[in-house]
Amino acid sequence: MAERETTPPTTVWSRPERGARGPAPERSRYEITGAALALADAEGLPAVSMRALAQRLGTGPASLYRYVGSRDELLDLMADAVAGELDLSAAPSGDWLGDLVGLALQSKAAHARHPWLADLNDRRGEVLGPHAIDYLDHALAILAPAPGTSGQKLEAIGLLGGLATLFARREAPASAGAGDPPAQAAHLAAVAAEGRHPHLLAALTTAGPPPVAGPAERDALFERLLRRLLPAMLG
Amino acid sequence: MAERETTPPTTVWSRPERGARGPAPERSRYEITGAALALADAEGLPAVSMRALAQRLGTGPASLYRYVGSRDELLDLMADAVAGELDLSAAPSGDWLGDLVGLALQSKAAHARHPWLADLNDRRGEVLGPHAIDYLDHALAILAPAPGTSGQKLEAIGLLGGLATLFARREAPASAGAGDPPAQAAHLAAVAAEGRHPHLLAALTTAGPPPVAGPAERDALFERLLRRLLPAMLG
DNA sequence: TAATACTGCGAACATCGATCGCAGTATTGG
DNA sequence: CCAATACTGCGATCGATGTTCGCAGTATTA
Known part of the structure; x- marks a missing residue:
């Protein structure tokens, strides 16, 4: 008569690590x-x-x-493990913008350490593990003195993570698995030289050596953009 | 003696659509x-x-x-096909910020039409097809009167695309393949109720009904953020 | 007309995530 | 103390995936 046949728990963390009966794993x-x-x-x-x-x-x-x-659960575990690498020990200083930017920079640094993290983060239906929950609570603590509703704050935190992923991906060296950047650039130049894309041609000839900035300048740009974005989201 | 055994072209568009000899495809x-x-x-x-x-x-x-x-080339074709859906017919109006925001809104709309586009866009080693190149040239034309170097403009355009993807993903209904949002929310609430995450608990109890905004407000927020971001990148 | 270079495609291969079922082992209840 | 129970490790295997091979047929070229 018991019709329970669904799969209620569904996340790694809601299932016990091991049973109580058999041999030790x-x-x-x-x-x-x-x-x-x-x-x-x-x-x-x-x-x-x-x-x-x-x-x-x-x-x-x-x-x-x-x-x-499943393999997907393994990926959940990996994502949460990286979340656990973040240092949340610093208590909120009162400067919520600064604290949040610091958190975002840490997140971006984690992406630099683990280039595959970006691919993990944009899976659908992400599951929050314990470390991710700690992170979330910490971010909310930082935002306590900030204006805005709880909903806005949650959205801002989510967006912050997405931005860290986005910037990390853009900063990642094209080396990682990329096909053939020089060939691609040559192809682009060839197409542009056909005359139908004057602005592209101009941009390519002007910016011969790409102005790849150092990590410090990258971080500075990221920080600058965040300091403009976050107040606009919470006001 | 000919040691050519490498694979020089490598993109769909550099290979002829069909040979000149056999039967018509x-x-x-x-x-x-x-x-x-x-x-x-x-x-x-x-x-x-x-x-x-x-x-x-x-x-x-x-x-x-x-x-x-390969299947990857098929995905390249799909991405470029969507790029071809964008309307680039409007000539730059002189208001580069407005024009660029309009382009970004179009891009975001394309993501809404094709939810899978986000997953395509964050593959590594993206290849630019003819439509993507048209898009790039158009965006550069819009940016002609804007300040900043060519490199900065190219970076800004790339970032713009990433932002459209990011926001589209955040606006996508959790329906799409997501596991079980209510269960996940319940799990979150349960964890928060354990007492170790006071701010999370407060946020969850405060923001009972999530403040899901309508598409218009979503677009407005997106536009507002872009109008703050882009000048900061090109200044 | 013969050689050539293509097209369509059935069959097969390697690799992937995942399941099944069995042998062995620790815990539990009587 | 001893069965019943519920676990663990894992070889064998399943179904699905992307991709390649080779052959038969066809249009173009010389």
């Missing part, structure tokens, strides 16, 4: 997440296959499913 | 791209598999590779 979610992180850092996110990860851990692919319900 | 890149677009609109990007697309076109999967070198 030989690994842990933490260990597996760490190995996945190392693999992603070294060879990129696509290289994090269940098989490759299992091999790295010296086990079979099927075994991983004792710890993780 | 039964389909065209245009037709295939259109079918892929329809499929993606109807069932999402993951549903655009070579097999499903072939079936929709009444052919075998292998045949598609006569028109497209």
Whole structure:
């Protein structure tokens, strides 16, 4: 008569790490997440296959499913692990804009450390793990003295994360998996030289050496834009 | 003796649509791209598999590779097709900020029409097709009277596209493939209620009904932020 | 007309995420 | 103390994916 057949919990964190009966697991979610992180850092996110990860851990692919319900859950764990890398120890200073910008810079730095994070963050249906929740609460604490409704603040925090991802992606060296930048540039120049795109041609000939700025200037631009954006969202 | 074994062209558009010898192809890149677009609109990007697309076109999967070198190239074609949907007919009015904001709004609207576009746009190593190049030239034409170097303008245009993607994603209804928003919200509330996240708890109880704004207000916020951002980038 | 270079495509391959079911092991209840 | 129970590890396997191979047929070229 019990018709319960749905799958109520659905997130990694709502399921117990292990059962109470059988033998002790030989690994842990933490260990597996760490190995996945190392693999992603070294060879990129696509290289994090269940098989490759299992091999790295010296086990079979099927075994991983004792710890993780699916590869997607593994990605959730990875994302939350990176969220845990952020330093939330500093208490809000009262300068909410400055504090929030600092948080965003930390977030952007995390993206630089883990180039695959951007691809993780724009999956649909993101799930907030414990570290992400800590982050959220911290950001809300920072925003306590700021104007705006709770809804506006939540939106601002979400947007902030998206912006960190966006800027990190734009700052990422094209090296990472990109096809062939010089060839692409040559193709662009060739098309522009056909005469139908005068402004593009002008821009390409003018800006021969691209004005790639150093990390400090990149951060400064990011900060400058945030300091204009955030007040406009919360006013 | 000829050691040429590399693959020089590498983009869909640098390869001829068809050879000069054999029978006339039964389909065209245009037709295939259109079918892929329809499929993606109807069932999402993951549903655009070579097999499903072939079936929709009444052919075998292998045949598609006569028109497209890989699935990735197909995605390039799709992205450029959407770029072709933008209306670039209006000549620059002299109000570069207004014109550029209009372009960004168009771009955001395209994302709303094609929810999968966001996932396309944040692939690495994007390739610019003819429509994308037209777009780029148009944006540069708009920016002609604006201050800033060519490099800054190119960066601003790129950022603009990223922002349109970002905002479109944030405005997308959680419906699209999202797991279970209410359950996630309940989980969040439960965690917050444990007492360790007071600000989160306060925000969740305060903002019971989320202040989802209408499309008009969304666009207005987007425009407001852009009008603050762009001058800051080009000054 | 013969050589050539294409087109369509069935069959197959490698790789992926995921499931099944069995053997072994620790906990539980009587 | 001992079955019943519920777990763990994992080899074998499934279904789906992108992609390649090779062949038969066809239009162009010389």
